Amino acid sequence: MNFIKIFFILFVTNVFLFTSCKDDDQQDPCSSTFDQVALFTNVADNIILPNYENLKSELDELSIITQVFVTNPDENGLSDLRGAFKEAYSSWQSAAQFEFGPAEDVFLRNSLNNFPVNTNRVEFNIENEINNFDQPDTYDQGFPALDFLLFGISGSDSVLETVKLYRENADKEKYKKYLTDLVANMQTKVTNTYETWKNSYRDSFVTRTGTAAGNSLSQIINSWNQNYELVKRNKIGVPSGVLDLNFPLPDKVEAFYSGISSSLAIDALNASLNLYLGVGNTGINGVGLDDFINEVNAEKNGKTLDEVIQEQFAKALNAVSALPDPLSESIENDELPTVLAYNEITRQVVNIKTDLPSVLCISITYVDNPSDSD
Amino acid sequence: MYRGFLAKIRWRFIDSPVGIIPLVRFRILFGGLMMLGAVRFIEQGWIEKLYIEPDYFFKFYWFEWVKPFDEKGMYILLSIIIGSSFMVMLGLLYRIAIIMFFVSFTYLELIDATNYLNHHYLVCLLSFLMIFLPANKSHSVDVLLWRNLKSNLVPSWTINILIFQLTVVYTFAGIAKLNYDWIFNAMPLAVWLPERQDIPIIGYFFQFKWVAFLMSWVGAIYDLSIAYFLMYSRTRPFAYFLVIVFHLMTWLLFNIGLFPWIMIVSTMIFFPGKKIKKTLSDISKTNTHSFAETRDYYYFIKRNLLLSLIIGYMLLQIIIPFRHFLYPSNVFWSEEGYRFSWRVMLVEKIGQATFTLKDPKTNRQTEIINSRYLTQFQEKQMSIQPDFILQFAHYLRYEYKRTHGIENPIITVDSHVALNGRVSQPFIDKKINIAEIKDDFLPKKWILKFNK
Numbered sequence: 001m002n003f004i005k006i007f008f009i010l011f012v013t014n015v016f017l018f019t020s021c022k023d024d025d026q027q028d029p030c031s032s033t034f035d036q037v038a039l040f041t042n043v044a045d046n047i048i049l050p051n052y053e054n055l056k057s058e059l060d061e062l063s064i065i066t067q068v069f070v071t072n073p074d075e076n077g078l079s080d081l082r083g084a085f086k087e088a089y090s091s092w093q094s095a096a097q098f099e100f101g102p103a104e105d106v107f108l109r110n111s112l113n114n115f116p117v118n119t120n121r122v123e124f125n126i127e128n129e130i131n132n133f134d135q136p137d138t139y140d141q142g143f144p145a146l147d148f149l150l151f152g153i154s155g156s157d158s159v160l161e162t163v164k165l166y167r168e169n170a171d172k173e174k175y176k177k178y179l180t181d182l183v184a185n186m187q188t189k190v191t192n193t194y195e196t197w198k199n200s201y202r203d204s205f206v207t208r209t210g211t212a213a214g215n216s217l218s219q220i221i222n223s224w225n226q227n228y229e230l231v232k233r234n235k236i237g238v239p240s241g242v243l244d245l246n247f248p249l250p251d252k253v254e255a256f257y258s259g260i261s262s263s264l265a266i267d268a269l270n271a272s273l274n275l276y277l278g279v280g281n282t283g284i285n286g287v288g289l290d291d292f293i294n295e296v297n298a299e300k301n302g303k304t305l306d307e308v309i310q311e312q313f314a315k316a317l318n319a320v321s322a323l324p325d326p327l328s329e330s331i332e333n334d335e336l337p338t339v340l341a342y343n344e345i346t347r348q349v350v351n352i353k354t355d356l357p358s359v360l361c362i363s364i365t366y367v368d369n370p371s372d373s374d
Numbered sequence: 375m376y377r378g379f380l381a382k383i384r385w386r387f388i389d390s391p392v393g394i395i396p397l398v399r400f401r402i403l404f405g406g407l408m409m410l411g412a413v414r415f416i417e418q419g420w421i422e423k424l425y426i427e428p429d430y431f432f433k434f435y436w437f438e439w440v441k442p443f444d445e446k447g448m449y450i451l452l453s454i455i456i457g458s459s460f461m462v463m464l465g466l467l468y469r470i471a472i473i474m475f476f477v478s479f480t481y482l483e484l485i486d487a488t489n490y491l492n493h494h495y496l497v498c499l500l501s502f503l504m505i506f507l508p509a510n511k512s513h514s515v516d517v518l519l520w521r522n523l524k525s526n527l528v529p530s531w532t533i534n535i536l537i538f539q540l541t542v543v544y545t546f547a548g549i550a551k552l553n554y555d556w557i558f559n560a561m562p563l564a565v566w567l568p569e570r571q572d573i574p575i576i577g578y579f580f581q582f583k584w585v586a587f588l589m590s591w592v593g594a595i596y597d598l599s600i601a602y603f604l605m606y607s608r609t610r611p612f613a614y615f616l617v618i619v620f621h622l623m624t625w626l627l628f629n630i631g632l633f634p635w636i637m638i639v640s641t642m643i644f645f646p647g648k649k650i651k652k653t654l655s656d657i658s659k660t661n662t663h664s665f666a667e668t669r670d671y672y673y674f675i676k677r678n679l680l681l682s683l684i685i686g687y688m689l690l691q692i693i694i695p696f697r698h699f700l701y702p703s704n705v706f707w708s709e710e711g712y713r714f715s716w717r718v719m720l721v722e723k724i725g726q727a728t729f730t731l732k733d734p735k736t737n738r739q740t741e742i743i744n745s746r747y748l749t750q751f752q753e754k755q756m757s758i759q760p761d762f763i764l765q766f767a768h769y770l771r772y773e774y775k776r777t778h779g780i781e782n783p784i785i786t787v788d789s790h791v792a793l794n795g796r797v798s799q800p801f802i803d804k805k806i807n808i809a810e811i812k813d814d815f816l817p818k819k820w821i822l823k824f825n826k
Binding site: 030210211212213233237242243244245246247298299300305346349350353354355357358359361363373 | 491564565568569570571572583628629630719722724725726728733738739740741743778790791792795796797798
């Protein structure tokens with residue numbers, strides 16, 4: 001009898017003690033009524049596949065133009081090549097967000113866009129005719145290496161000087177070979193990723209419903225967040241100096257030699273927003289993560305979480321748009337606008353990395369838990 | 375009359391002789407399980423992942439002096455754990471073996487507070503208690519070596535103290551479940567169960583919220599009552615069946631390693647030895663309610679000192695889990711008084727903490743990339759535990775002095791934590807220079823209040 005009394009008292013006190021945390025609004029975390037398959041289908045068919053297809057066709061184009069250029073290096077050829085490079089680099093920003101499955105298997109993100117490029121290593125590779133791109137973390141490949149080869153290798157971005165190098169330099173054949181191999185490698189990796197997605201991965205991806213780590217929803221959210229943080233840190237944060245005691249590092253921007261850093265950052269943020277909204281390359285707004293969080297009525301500070309996220313995307317895009325290219329020069333002149341842009345980008349992280357997975361009840365794990373829990 | 379009652383209680387729970395078998399069985403199973411657990415620990419690569427890879431280790435208060443060893447040293451430590459648990463199982467040089475086990479296992483657990491687990495704390499406590507128990511007086515190598523050590527009886531406290539410990543675990547785990555989120559929101563099971571829909575047959579049900587509610591309530595009732603059902607002989611077999619079902623279920627559902635097995639094995643202590651009835655009746659016939667008799671079975675220390683030690687231990691075990699009432703904050707939010715209290719699988723927290731360090735001389739400031747100093751697992755744990763946030767800030771101060779020569783930097787943290795499926799809330803006061811704060815047991819006023 002006494003036991004029962006004691007437990008009743010403990011029960012009542014505890015419930016009252018914690019009743020102060022009662023939710024009165026209609027938030028319904030972990031609501032599982034949402035049609036995940038519709039989300040995955042839209043993301044796969046209207047976002048991921050078209051983006052990879054786009055990137056693939058641009059790299060195919062780049063490869064053809066590279067052939068033309070190395071056969072007969074001239075000013076027109078280089079201009080075409082540079083144009084194709086910028087197009088492809090811009091497309092990459094949308095395709096960079098899906099580093100799981102086929103992309104993860106070939107380390108696509110690190111292979112294609114580890115920057116800043118290690119120019120010493122590139123030059124060493126050229127000199128010694130090393131064209132091994134199997135190690136993704138060597139900073140001597142992908143778009144950053146191409147950026148250097150097309151815009152910086154002659155010591156300036158001068159078209160004349162660059163063409164001269166590929167036409168008249170004693171090592172010109174070595175330069176041509178590295179350029180060709182580099183592009184071919186990028187093309188192969190993207191083609192593989194696209195083909196695997198199209199032929200097999202897509203069908204399993206759209207059916208892997210559930211909230212567990214490793215399922216499609218968790219993969220989308222994890223990979224989207226990872227990429228967002230890379231945009232924040234590498235594209236804006238590092239060069240602005242906020243991560244290094246306010247010493248700006250303008251030469252660490254993405255696409256330093258071609259000077260299209262800001263525009264790439266805008267592409268990346270737009271891609272991030274579009275994935276969130278479920279907007280495909282045709283511009284049609286399909287099922288996205290926004291629909292999912294509206295389904296659970298997530299609210300934050302008196303607004304819906306969706307409004308908070310969309311507003312913050314708008315602010316971040318605005319702030320980055322205010323940074324004129326070349327970003328490295330903008331930072332050298334005055335790093336403050338870049339720091340402000342960094343802050344706007346950063347304010348979004350808590351919304352998409354903490355709030356969104358929390359209200360959707362998704363396991364967010366970049367790595368598997370190395371230990372037991374209890 | 376009153377004294378007589380107390381004397382009876384004392385006789386019944388402390389001094390009366392009981393069969394040694396439960397204790398011996400406990401020793402063998404516990405030793406064996408700990409040995410397997412340590413082998414699994416190595417085999418999973420956790421020495422490297424948890425103790426070699428990290429550059430920094432979070433400390434337990436008062437145990438800041440505990441340092442990790444190098445790789446070789448860590449393997450030696452684990453070897454000691456394996457060897458000593460094997461000796462415990464065999465009952466070979468038992469007293470030395472169990473002391474070695476307790477010390478080495480506890481040391482391992484103290485190295486990095488990131489890896490704190492309630493069931494590891496339980497292992498520390500059980501092995502500490504076992505140091506004082508005559509678990510080698512039967513079915514042991516020691517008895518083969520020293521024949522006069524053998525005894526079929528032990529004083530009942532040696533078994534009851536283990537029963538008490540397990541009862542504490544269950545009861546407090548149950549009390550901790552009596553909170554609003556668990557009872558009325560089925561949280562965090564409503565987060566965790568749908569993740570396991572891939573489990574055959576039962577997985578299908580995890581999509582329904584009522585299942586999370588059912589399991590939350592059943593779990594709470596189970597934890598609150600199971601130890602008492604295990605105490606009474608009539609309900610004991612069925613209760614033990616429930617123990618097996620319940621823990622196998624948790625083993626299936628959650629990544630909780632050894633915990634289910636520890637509980638399944640340990641709760642066998644509630645089953646008395648076979649000969650117990652006969653011996654007890656024999657004794658009551660001869661009416662030897664005297665200490666002189668039990669002293670022959672096992673003498674540890676003076677009777678009254680033993681009694682006070684036991685009562686002191688019991689009080690501590692009851693007070694520690696309730697210490698959070700001394701803090702004004704919500705224990706699930708602030709984690710003040712959270713550890714060592716059997717709050718098992720109770721919260722789902724996601725957090726992030728962004729540190730900014732400012733040199734007061736130059737006014738230059740820098741945002742910290744946590745992953746430069748912490749493993750992903752450490753970072754995840756740090757972002758939701760205030761004392762870790764504090765420790766990390768102190769480490770940053772030390773590091774920036776070492777690498778940049780910055781004296782007395784101002785370190786602030788912008789942190790947000792989302793609890794049990796809610797949106798996040800600011801966690802730490804971001805205006806405060808946490809590098810200057812010293813950790814202590816006083817309420818941490820720099821933790822912001824949990825709203826709603």
